[in-house]
Every structure is written in structure tokens, then in C-alpha cells.
Amino acid sequence: MSHKLLVYHPEARIYGGILAKKLPFLEICNASEPEEAIDFVEQAEIILSWKIPDDLLKRAKRLKWFASLGAGNEHLIHNPYIPPSIPFTKVTIYGEMMAEYVFAYLLASIRNTGKYDEDQKRKRWDPQKPERLRGKVLGILGLGSIGREIAKKGKQFGMTVLGVKRNPEPVEDVDQVFSTREIRKMIPLIHYLINTLPLTPETHHLLGKEELGLMKEGTILFNVGRGKTIDEKALIQTLRQDKIKAVLDVFEEEPLSPESELWCFENVIITPHVSGINLPEEICEEFGKNYERWRRGEPLTGIVDREKGY
Numbered sequence: 001m002s003h004k005l006l007v008y009h010p011e012a013r014i015y016g017g018i019l020a021k022k023l024p025f026l027e028i029c030n031a032s033e034p035e036e037a038i039d040f041v042e043q044a045e046i047i048l049s050w051k052i053p054d055d056l057l058k059r060a061k062r063l064k065w066f067a068s069l070g071a072g073n074e075h076l077i078h079n080p081y082i083p084p085s086i087p088f089t090k091v092t093i094y095g096e097m098m099a100e101y102v103f104a105y106l107l108a109s110i111r112n113t114g115k116y117d118e119d120q121k122r123k124r125w126d127p128q129k130p131e132r133l134r135g136k137v138l139g140i141l142g143l144g145s146i147g148r149e150i151a152k153k154g155k156q157f158g159m160t161v162l163g164v165k166r167n168p169e170p171v172e173d174v175d176q177v178f179s180t181r182e183i184r185k186m187i188p189l190i191h192y193l194i195n196t197l198p199l200t201p202e203t204h205h206l207l208g209k210e211e212l213g214l215m216k217e218g219t220i221l222f223n224v225g226r227g228k229t230i231d232e233k234a235l236i237q238t239l240r241q242d243k244i245k246a247v248l249d250v251f252e253e254e255p256l257s258p259e260s261e262l263w264c265f266e267n268v269i270i271t272p273h274v275s276g277i278n279l280p281e282e283i284c285e286e287f288g289k290n291y292e293r294w295r296r297g298e299p300l301t302g303i304v305d306r307e308k309g310y
């Protein structure tokens, strides 16, 4: 039986093209603008999208599955046009590539790559010893698919891995799991703090002045989760003291305003929300496997828990 899939995304044709080859029995409408979807949406049983106008979504009266193209779905979680009775799934493949991002900057920092680049430009031979990741303490906020992949890589580098999780049960590759309430106990113990948290009412500004003030001298803070989980004003104040460093991929407002003081710090690296890359082949592979499960009536992977908010 053929099912009707609406792919709504600026790159819908790329996604739809891959899916048409993989799942030839699907009837697919690829749309980047509402006008392209308006006739099809009423028939659509599955929508694959991340940002879709309400005016379009509300017409999807036959919707049986909303498959998000993103990992964080705070903007969709309470959308009244995605009924609670139908599955809502998220992409869960970002862990490996986001771990690559984190370790790219961790390794560059520990092995002094910036210093050697500068030395080379000046023809300077200065064998000042770099450090090692082995033995360093990594603290991860959020132990979902992304946090767990970062933990796994941390263990491979011989690091001690600590983590914060809403329900602090044991997690593979994590030496000690703290509850969200115990976050202040963990922060002073670590060399690197990696924030992978989704945005929910509980995580909004979870890292504020006090938590940031607990970081020991030289700690590097990474934010690859959501900008609003860190109080940006408090972060700017902390960074002014030049005690910690930060690698920031997400911000309270994106794109980051040219007026933001964050651009001006020497102890900050800024990247434009690229730690998880939308790779259509990988995303379609995950969707395709889920579609087969859906067709067979089996439980789907990546179900969003709408109570928890992620």
C-alpha cells in the first residue's frame, strides 16, 4: 500500500529525491513553500519537516506520524496541530558528528594547534609541551544520544566522564551520573563542561551566574545544545573575568547579533550552529528504517516525549 508523505523543508527536493529511490512505493510531495504543499497536505499521512507554518499543518487532517528533521523540537512540542495520539519522532543521528565537533576543539586546545600555527608563521621552534586528554575530567549535561556519544569518545581518550541526567541512573561510558539538582556538585570537578541539553522549562537558564562561577580556572565550556539553557548575560560577565573559555555553537538569539560582546572575547570560539550537520543521506536512512517499522506496526525509534519536552 502506498502512503502519502509530505516533505516540507528548504531542501525538500534533496530529501524527497533520496527517499523516492529508497522507498519507491511512497507518494511524496516535496515542498519548500506553502503553495507547493497546499493541495497535498490534506492527504498527507506522514510529514517530514522541522519548520512548517501552522496554516499548512492545521490542514493535515489525515496525519498519522510527524517525523521531525531536527533533534531539538521545542518549537513544535506543544503544537496543537500535531495530535498527542500520533507518533512524533526526532532525528537521533547527530551524536557522532557533534562528538566530532567537541573533540575537534578539545584536541586543538590540548595539543596547542593554534600556538604551533602561529610559531610556524614566525619560523619559531618552541617545543613547549602540550598536554593530554587522558586523565582529564569531562562533564556532560544531558545524556541522550548526543551526550552518550561524547561520553563514549571521552572514554576512548582515557578521560574520566561525569554526567548530569534528569533521572540519574547508570549510563554506559559515564563514571558518575548526577541528577539535575546535583549539577553544582559536578561543575567544580571537571576540566570541560559540554552542554547538550534540549530547551525545556526545566533547562531554561539552567547554567546561570552561580553555576558558571563554580567552574575552575581554565575550564572550557561547550554549548552544542540550546542557547537558552545558558544565561547569556551571566556567561558574558563570567567570560569578562577571563577565568574560563567557551566554545559556543548555539545562542539565545540566532543568528548571533553583530552587536553581541561574545564576538569580542579572545577566550571564546564562535561557530554558527553547525555542530550537528543536516546530512540528507544519513537522515533519510534513519527515516527509511523507521518507516519500515511504522509500516509493520512496530514501535518507532526517536519518539519525542511530549511531557518531558524532548
Ligand code: OXD
Binding pocket: 069, 070, 071, 072, 073, 276
Ligand atoms: C536540531 C538543530 O536539529 O539544532 O535540533 O539543528
